[in-house]
Amino acid sequence: MKKTLIRGRLLTFLAEPRAVDDHGSYVYEGDGALLVEDGVIVASGAYAEIAPDAGGAKTIDHRPHLLLPGFVDAHAHFPQMQVIASFGTELLDWLNTYTFPAETRFSDPAHAARIAGLYLDELASHGTTTAAVYCTVHPESAEALFAEAERRNMCMIAGKVMMDRNAPEALTDTAQTSYDDTKALIARWHGKGRLNYAITPRFAITSSPEQMEMAQALAAEHPDLHIQTHLSENHAEIAFSQELYPDCTDYTGIYEAYGLLGATSLFGHCIHLSEREADALSDSGSVAVFCPTSNLFLGSGLFDYQRYRRREKPLRIAAATDVGGGTNYSMLRTMDEGYKVIALKGEKLNPLASFWQITRGNAEALSLDTRIGTLEAGTDADLVVLDAHATPAMRLRMETVETLAEELFVLQTLGDDRAVVETYVAGGAVKSRL
Numbered sequence: 406m407k408k409t410l411i412r413g414r415l416l417t418f419l420a421e422p423r424a425v426d427d428h429g430s431y432v433y434e435g436d437g438a439l440l441v442e443d444g445v446i447v448a449s450g451a452y453a454e455i456a457p458d459a460g461g462a463k464t465i466d467h468r469p470h471l472l473l474p475g476f477v478d479a480h481a482h483f484p485q486m487q488v489i490a491s492f493g494t495e496l497l498d499w500l501n502t503y504t505f506p507a508e509t510r511f512s513d514p515a516h517a518a519r520i521a522g523l524y525l526d527e528l529a530s531h532g533t534t535t536a537a538v539y540c541t542v543h544p545e546s547a548e549a550l551f552a553e554a555e556r557r558n559m560c561m562i563a564g565k566v567m568m569d570r571n572a573p574e575a576l577t578d579t580a581q582t583s584y585d586d587t588k589a590l591i592a593r594w595h596g597k598g599r600l601n602y603a604i605t606p607r608f609a610i611t612s613s614p615e616q617m618e619m620a621q622a623l624a625a626e627h628p629d630l631h632i633q634t635h636l637s638e639n640h641a642e643i644a645f646s647q648e649l650y651p652d653c654t655d656y657t658g659i660y661e662a663y664g665l666l667g668a669t670s671l672f673g674h675c676i677h678l679s680e681r682e683a684d685a686l687s688d689s690g691s692v693a694v695f696c697p698t699s700n701l702f703l704g705s706g707l708f709d710y711q712r713y714r715r716r717e718k719p720l721r722i723a724a725a726t727d728v729g730g731g732t733n734y735s736m737l738r739t740m741d742e743g744y745k746v747i748a749l750k751g752e753k754l755n756p757l758a759s760f761w762q763i764t765r766g767n768a769e770a771l772s773l774d775t776r777i778g779t780l781e782a783g784t785d786a787d788l789v790v791l792d793a794h795a796t797p798a799m800r801l802r803m804e805t806v807e808t809l810a811e812e813l814f815v816l817q818t819l820g821d822d823r824a825v826v827e828t829y830v831a832g833g834a835v836k837s838r839l
């Protein structure tokens with residue numbers, strides 16, 4: 406494959422920025438370049454230093470735009486694209502009224518393939534290059550998403566949802582079929598291209614103890630795999646979960662009892678955790694996934710991001726859209742709402758920390774940081790190009806912006822897919838080709 410030299414204002418993070426003036430936490434090159442070959446960044450730095458070694462590389466000049474690692478979305482449901490903007494309910498009614506009926510359609514491979522393609526198009530147009538995705542109970546839905554992601558050479562995490570109760574008949578498997586189908590999907594897709602399989606028991610309400618044992622068996626047989634589920638999103642959900650598992654001390658204790666906590670375990674929401682539950686997540690290295698647009702839309706509650714980060718036993722945190730409880734595909738819109746949730750908790754999240762979170766921070770939380778989330782040489786060339794002057798309102802606001810952190814905050818507060826000039830997956834431009 407030919408080499409490509411991608412030129413722009415490079416921004417990549419080294420560590421979590423502790424303050425808006427934490428200049429040691431990132432690398433910024435006002436005139437930077439990435440040399441890309443076979444989908445990998447082979448050199449990264451100042452244009453003047455990289456260009457002489459670029460041979461006959463084709464140059465793509467994105468100046469004056471910013472060039473960052475592609476965004477990472479740590480929790481989303483691709484079968485819920487037609488559920489976004491469903492009015493008037495909280496979590497359990499929302500699932501029963503809108504979400505479960507929509508998910509029923511994914512037994513049809515043609516429907517699953519159509520929505521999988523449209524979902525990955527939305528990711529490309531919003532600058533997201535990796536997501537941890539829930540499919541439906543139907544293996545066909547996972548087949549469709551993996552096949553489409555493989556065709557696009559994307560680094561994705563996904564799994565067929567395991568759910569064997571408290572849902573419509575058309576949307577339930579059994580403990581045994583959930584095990585068998587998951588096994589077959591792991592064998593077929595995990596490690597193929599850039600794909601990762603996630604063991605995906607939907608949540609304690611829809612999994613019987615027998616199915617939780619199957620999830621435990623799968624996790625024991627495949628300790629390197631991700632596990633994704635939901636935890637402590639809504640008070641009615643918490644109460645029902647405790648009724649269903651009366652022997653467990655609390656909601657987190659249910660997943661703990663089945664050996665599902667650990668460094669590759671991703672727990673969506675985690676809003677109403679007790680100190681004991683937060684300690685259990687921290688001790689096991691589990692990840693709490695912050696889904697602000699969803700938590701606000703469904704009225705679920707306010708995730709205490711700064712307390713979780715700063716407690717004696719800090720939590721690993723990822724940020725996510727949770728489409729379609731979440732209301733936008735954009736990680737910029739997600740962090741804008743995240744900023745407001747954190748503000749309601751009396752804290753502020755600085756813009757450098759925000760952009761760290763949706764790039765390197767999320768890559769670390771998903772244990773994918775050796776491959777994605779930075780612009781370091783040797784990692785995959787998944788990139789986003791951002792224009793802080795994309796709209797009249799942004800252009801006007803940018804007239805008074807003086808620092809990089811201010812520019813990032815404009816992008817987060819006023820930006821959306823219009824601010825995404827280009828998205829690269831494994832070195833190939835994908836947004837402009839939609």
Ligand code: GUN
Binds near residue numbers: 607608635638
């Ligand atoms: N809990 C169990 N399933 C879901 C889902 O699809 N969305 C959200 N937000 N919470 C859930």
Ligand code: ZN
Binds near residue numbers: 481482673
């Ligand atoms: Zn979810």
